[in-house]
Amino acid sequence: MALASWKAFRFFDVNEIRVSANDGPSLEQDSFSCIAASQNNIFVGAQDGSLRLLNQSFKTVQTFKVHDSSRVAHIAPVPNSSYLVTLSEDLSNEPELKVWALDKPEKKTGIPKCLCTVSVQNGRRQFPVSAFAILPDLSQVAVGFANGSVTIIRGDFIHDRGTKQRTVLDGDEPITALEFRPGSTTSLFIGTTARILTLVISGKGQGQPARTLDEHGCAVGCMIRNPQTKDILVARDDAIYSYTLRGRGASFAFEGGKKAVSTLRDYVMFVSPPETQGNSQAAPLRTFGARNGNDLYSTTKFTIIDPDLKIIAHAETLSSQISHIFSAWQVVFLITQDGKVFRYQEKSFSQKLELLYQRDYYVLAINMAQKESVDPVQQNIIFRKYGDYLYSKGDYDTAMQQYLRAIDNTEPSSIIRKFLDNQRIQNLIDYLEELHEHGKASSDHTTLLLNCYAKLKDVEKLESFIRQPGELKFDLDTAIAMCRQGGYPDQAAFLARKHDEHGVVVDVLIEDLRRYPEAMAYILRLEPTLAYENGMKYATILLEHVSTDETQFLIDYYTGTFRTKKDAIVEQETPVAQPGYASRATTAATTAVQNLASLIPLPYMSTDFMKSSTNEEGEKVIVSQQVVETVTEDEFVAYNVPKPRTAFAAFVDHPDQFIQFLEACIAFPDIADEDKKDLYGTLFEMYLAKANSHEKTDAEEWLKKAKALVEQDTVPLSPSNVLLLSSLADFNEGTKLVKEQQGLYFDIFRAYTSAHDTEGAIKALRKYGPEEPQLYPAALAYFTSSSSILKESRSEIETVLAKIDAERLMAPLQVIQALSQSSVADMGLIKSYLSKTVAKEREDIASNKRLVASYRADSQTKLADLTSLNAGPTSFSATRCSACGTPLDLPVVHFRCKHSFHQRCLNVVDDDKEDVECPVCAPGNATLKAIRRAQVDSAARPELFLDAIARSRDRFGTAAEWFGRGVMDVGTVGE
Known part of the structure; x- marks a missing residue:
């Protein structure tokens, strides 16, 4: 009997094949001697030496004689061919072996061709x-x-x-x-x-x-x-043994007598000899062809086992003894001594699984699936069912192991819900970790896993999760967010650094850890574009806590000189410390860079910056990269330098750093001209702001700097901007300097007079009066505006009047009218001025009279000459030509202007003699004619005269000028 470890099932369906008498002799024991099967036919050897070919339905296809008088003792089909070997014997002759070609029938008889015949020798015995x-x-x-x-x-x-x-x-x-x-x-x-x-x-x-x-x-x-393993199987009463070339191999204990053995794939089939039964029947008992119960006195047991799985795939007891068993077409055939044929068809894999499920043999089902190499999906279904079974029994740990095996084809939500309901957090962690390992985790799964770690306060597993090597198997953003929310900023920073999320690293360092020096050190070690993005994002905060480094970073970046910092790295071996994030530092950090390196790898360091190894003594150590801060800078990487104005907002509430930034940018030679306007204007504003701040100890110094900016001719300051800022800051020097630069002298003088700064007004008058003469009339009015001002400026009035007179800025009458409006001016102020003016007027009148007499005399002389020329003869005494200077010779041309020319020098012909004009006097005459013509034209256009009168300050003089031009000469106009 089988041992208790063997499980019995019915994996084979049994049905009897009815062999008709019309298909040839029956298959009773005495009617045939041997039987075998090939891939196409079943061969049955008879006692009389004939051979029958049967099909799968046991219908006779062909019968022919293979041996003359001997019985067919053995049949052996040659695998994968159409050849058949038969062996016949009788004790009177030597055994005879024949080879047949089943696919080559004889033309005459139609039976297969016999290829050869051999008599088998046994030493004549x-x-x-x-x-x-x-x-x-x-x-x-x-x-x-x-x-x-x-x-x-x-x-x-x-x-x-x-x-x-x-x-x-x-x-x-x-x-x-x-x-x-x-x-x-x-x-x-x-x-x-x-x-x-x-x-x-x-x-x-x-x-x-x-x-x-x-x-x-x-x-x-x-x-x-065994066709599967090529091992030799031997069936004995106590077990089934296997043999290889080296000796006996594995054996499978299975007690019971055995008289025949066969195989079907991995199955081993054997027949047990008849056992005498009493009145009680052994179960299971299957009876075929019994006439009544009294015939059941002797039974034969047929068993199919799977030695690997220790399964009894089929076992039954037959009332008739078994004569032959063989397999063909993946089916087992059994023939009893009374000629009955039974077919044993293996059940489908799914049917076998159902039989196992019914008895809760899930482990056996798993082993069977793996042995038959079913697809992973089907195996995962078995794992899932096994897990459900274990879960229902309360064996949660083992159930989870099965769920993990079936993770590729299982809906995660159902499993997660089960273990959440029972608060099996550790099991849930195992499942979620496996989901991430298989790349099937969603952001919700990552969130739940990190929450589980946080709930169990399992920092070691959390770090193991985020530090796992290889390809990312979870949603990075979700993991970082959960680490930050769960109070694990160190892990969030490391995770972000590992996957080059530099912006997130800086976020964690500043917002969560508030480690500003480390954040600044990290930014300085990023490539330019990333450094700028992060440096500007937190510029205000960094200026508050690490102002020097942040200011210098902004200066370097906006001047185009920023280089990524790179420190020296040395490797050190240290004994393995307790698991903990901060404990990975090999020595106490003394700088922000070393602090940062002990927290996360710097941007230029490998993320595997710590690795375990074993030293010569066999002690496990950690090889870590220790940062030694240096001034080393990486190679320069070109980048687009932004406009300085974009950094201004970062310096709110940090005026000193702002001024430092502006001064450094201005000092850089490659700053664009349009940016210089922004820089200088803002710097001027900051100087004034510092001068007017609550701390006024250095106010004068700041004002001096502001004034120096305005005084520089090369500084591109906007005048209107400077005026506005100076006005708002009460910086009069700035206002004055701008107005002076813009030539607004009158505004400067008015500013002094508005402030009643007489001394300043006098200085402005002396400085700007030569360039702006109209200041003198304004000064005269201001100096005589009040008794106090007059007292301060009395000595200056005479100079002012002298300038007014010299520059003819005001007529004497206008001066008198201006002073008459003042209540403090007296005649003593202008006595000297009036005396000089009267004397000068008298001198002018005398001079004009002399000119009139001279002009009249000249006119009379000219008139006399004209009369003489028109009335009397003219004598010519010139001896040389006025054109070429050579002595005159005929023909000669004389002009009344006393100039004489060779006729050839004039280039005239006889017809043009009347129109010839003296070449020497012609230019002057043309000028006089043009002047006269212009006078005639002006007389014809009185609107020009009226326009000149309207625009003139001295209308009388203008009218006299136009009279001199003959505008009123009616007789001339009438010509």
């Missing part, structure tokens, strides 16, 4: 053939006899080119079984009643005597080769 085996390539045939001898036949059986026979074993025990094991070395396994032997018949070791593998033999029909 007449003993029955007890065993028979062929090689798959039909190169050798082995025949075993009941007297203990084994004959090997070699040759070309197919082409009948001759064979050789050799007795390889001549023993005392009858041969019970022969099996070939082909390969590089072909071996023959020999079973006797007392031993199991192996013999090399080709290849290395050929010719050596048979080697005994076991001192226990086997019965006839109880040895077979």
Whole structure:
């Protein structure tokens, strides 16, 4: 009987094949001698030497005689071919072996062609053939006899080119079984009643005597080769043994008698001999063809087992003894002595699983699925069902193991919900970690996993999760957010750094950890673009806490000189410390950079900046990269320098750093001109702001700097901006300087007079009066505006009046009118001025009279000359030509202006003599004519005269000028 560890099932469906009498002789034990099957047919050998070919339905296809008078003792189809080997025997003659070509029928008879016939020799000893085996390539045939001898036949059986026979074993025990094991070395396994032997018949070791593998033999029909493993299986009453070339292998304990064995894939089938039954029947008992209950006096048991899984796939007891079992077309056929044929069809895999599920044999189902190499999806279904079964029994840990195995084809939400309901947090962590490992985790799964870590305060697992090497298996943003929310900013920073999320690293350092120096150190070690983004994002905060570094960073970046910092790195070995984030630093950090390096790898460091190793003493140590801060800078990387104005907002509430930034940018030579306007204007504003701040200890110094900016001619300050800022800050010097630069002298003077700063007004008058004469009339009015002002400026009034008179800025009458409006001015102020003015007027009148007399005399002289020319003769005394300067010779042309010319020098012909004009006097005459013509034209356009009167300050003088031009000469106009 089977041991208790074997599980019994019914994995095979059994049905009887009805063999009709019309299909030939029955299959009762006495009607045939042997049976075998190939991939196409079933071969049945008869006692009379005939052979029947049956199809899968056991219908006779063909019958022919293979031996004349001997019975067919053995049939061996050659695998994967159409050849068939038959062996016949009778004790009066030597056994006869024939090879048939089933696909080559004889033309006359239609029976298969016999390729060769060989008489098997046994030393002329007449003993029955007890065993028979062929090689798959039909190169050798082995025949075993009941007297203990084994004959090997070699040759070309197919082409009948001759064979050789050799007795390889001549023993005392009858041969019970022969099996070939082909390969590089072909071996023959020999079973006797007392031993199991192996013999090399080709290849290395050929010719050596048979080697005994076991001192226990086997019965006839109880040895077979396993086609899956190529091992030899031997069935004995206590177990099923396997043999290899090296000896006995694994065995499977299965008690009970066995008289025949066969295989179907991994299944082993055997028949147990009849057992006498009492009145009570053994279960299960299946009876076929019994006439009544009294016939059940002897039974035969048929069993199919799977040794690997320790499964009894089928077991039943038959009332009739079994004569033959064989397998073909993945089906097992069983023939009883009374001629009945039964087909054993294996159930489908899903049907077998259902049988296992019904008895809760999930482990067995898993092993069976793995053995049959079913697809992973089907295996995962089994894992899931097993997990559900264990969960229902309260075995949560083992259930989770199954769920993890089925994770690829399981809806995670259902599993998560189960363990959340029972608060099995540790199991839930295992499942969520596996989801991430398989890349099936969503952001919600990552959030839940990190929450579980936080709930259990399992920092070690949290770090292991975020530090796992290889490809990212979770949602990075979610993991970072959960670390920050759960109070693990160090881990969030490391995770962000590992995946080059530099912006998030800076966020954590500043917003969560408030480690401003470390954040600044990290920013300075980023590439320019990333450094700028993060440096500007937190510029105000960094200026508050690390103002020097942040200001210098902004100066370097906005002047185009920023270089990424890179420090020296040395490796150190330190003993393994307790797990903890901060404990990974090898020494106490003394600088922000070392602090940062102990927290996370710097941007230029590998993320695997710590690794475990073993030193020479076998002690486990950590090899870490220790940062030694240096002034080393990386190679310059070009970047687009932003406009300085974009940084102004960052300096709110940080005026000192702002001024430092502005001054540094201005000092840089490559700043664009349009940016300089912004820089200088803002710097001027900041100087005034500092001067007017609550801390006025250095106010004068700031005002001096502001004034120096305005005084520089090369500084591109906007005048209107400076005026506005100076006005708002009460910075009069700035207002004055701008107005002076813009030529707004009158505004400067008015500013002094508005402030009643007489001394300043006098200085402004002296400084700007020569360039702006109109200041003198304004000064005269201001100096006489009040008694106090007059007292301060009395000595200056005479100078003012002198300038007014010299520059004719005001007529004397206007001066008198201006002073008459003042209540403090007296005649003593202008006595000297009036005296000089009257004297000058008198001198002018006298001079004009003299000019009139001179002009009248000249006019009379001219009139006399004209009269003389028109009335009397003219004498010419010139001896040289006025054109060429040579002595005159005829023909000569004389002009009344007393100029004489050679006629040839004038280039005139006789017809043009009346129109000739003196070349010497012609230009002057043309000018006079043009002037006269202009006077005539002006007289014809009185609107010009009126316009000139309207625009003139001295209308009388303008009218006199136009009279002189003859505008009123009516007689001339009438010509």
